[in-house]
Amino acid sequence: MVSTPTRRDFLGIVLGGAAGLSLPSWASGQQRGPHAPIAAARLSENLVELTGAGGNVVVVTGPDGLVMINGGVRERSADLLQAIAAQTGGKRVQALFNTDWHPDHTGSNETLGKAGAKIIAHENTKQYLGAEIFVDWQDRTYKPLPPQGLPNQTFYTSGTMTVGGERIDYGHLGQAQTDAAIYVFFPGSNVLMTGDALSVGKYPIPDYTTGGWLGGLVAANTTLLGMANADTRLVPGVGPLQTRADLQAQHDMLDAMMDRFKKMMKQGLGPEDIIAAAPTKEFDAKWGNPDLFVATAYRSMWLHVRELGGIV
Secondary structure, eight states: OOOOOOHHHHHHHHHTTGGGOOOOHHHHTGGGSSOOOOEEEEOSSSEEEEESSSSOEEEEEOSSOEEEEOOOOGGGHHHHHHHHHHHHTTOOEEEEEOSSSOTTTSTTHHHHHHTTOEEEEEHHHHHHHTSOEEETTTTEEEOOOOGGGSOSEEESSEEEEEETTEEEEEEEOOSSSSTTOEEEEETTTTEEEEETTSOSSSOOOOOGGGTOOHHHHHHHHHHHHHHOOTTOEEEESSSSOBOHHHHHHHHHHHHHHHHHHHHHHHTTOOHHHHHHHOTTTTTHHHHOOOHHHHHHHHHHHHTTHHHHOSOO
């Protein structure tokens, strides 16, 4: 029989070694440290990337205003918007995309929502941002945003818009790191914003508390690979620009882990047993401490155990 830990046991596994875990940026509280400078880099004639605000931000410049993809953390929102104004001559932000509900991407929602900007996101992001969410593997509760900070234009599948001649394709990534995850692709500039479906230097975390799971992350990476080519610049949720080869490496790691974890679960192993067996060891030099990844991946797979088959 597969070992199924209680919530108390699971929190003990995850939080007991929290100091050495590779936490995702939105869960690590890294924004509490000294403020990094907001840096800007031009990706194409119409696209500028800004870093240092807690999460990567891309701004599209149009003749009548701007479109932002993600908004950093709330603590850096004023600095971020000031930097954007300096880069764009003070043009108004007309629309803001949220690639998921995480606080390192939604920190400018309230300010821009009050200013009348359109906030575009998957419908699940609106639901999560409008509710109190308890994330048990963090033992942390996230409070809802005020109404002005909630997405006011939502979608379920995909969409397209054009800003200043720059086509913007966007779509749902399914149950990836969360079931609110989306991509934003600029085919003319060959720039793909992946959000947290692509992780740099840390294992991606399938947040099962908001619908994410390991199998969904594999599928989302497959979707992203289908849009990218060798020249595509990939903008992750946090971290430096990546290539299709980097995305392929993450996909292959996740796919291998999916297969290994499934076999180990069929043997009746629980998360502590799997962590002790070190199934990720050849990948740890690239992605860091695997304990949180293994524990959350296990729990996420348990929630999909019927479709995996052969475990119970």
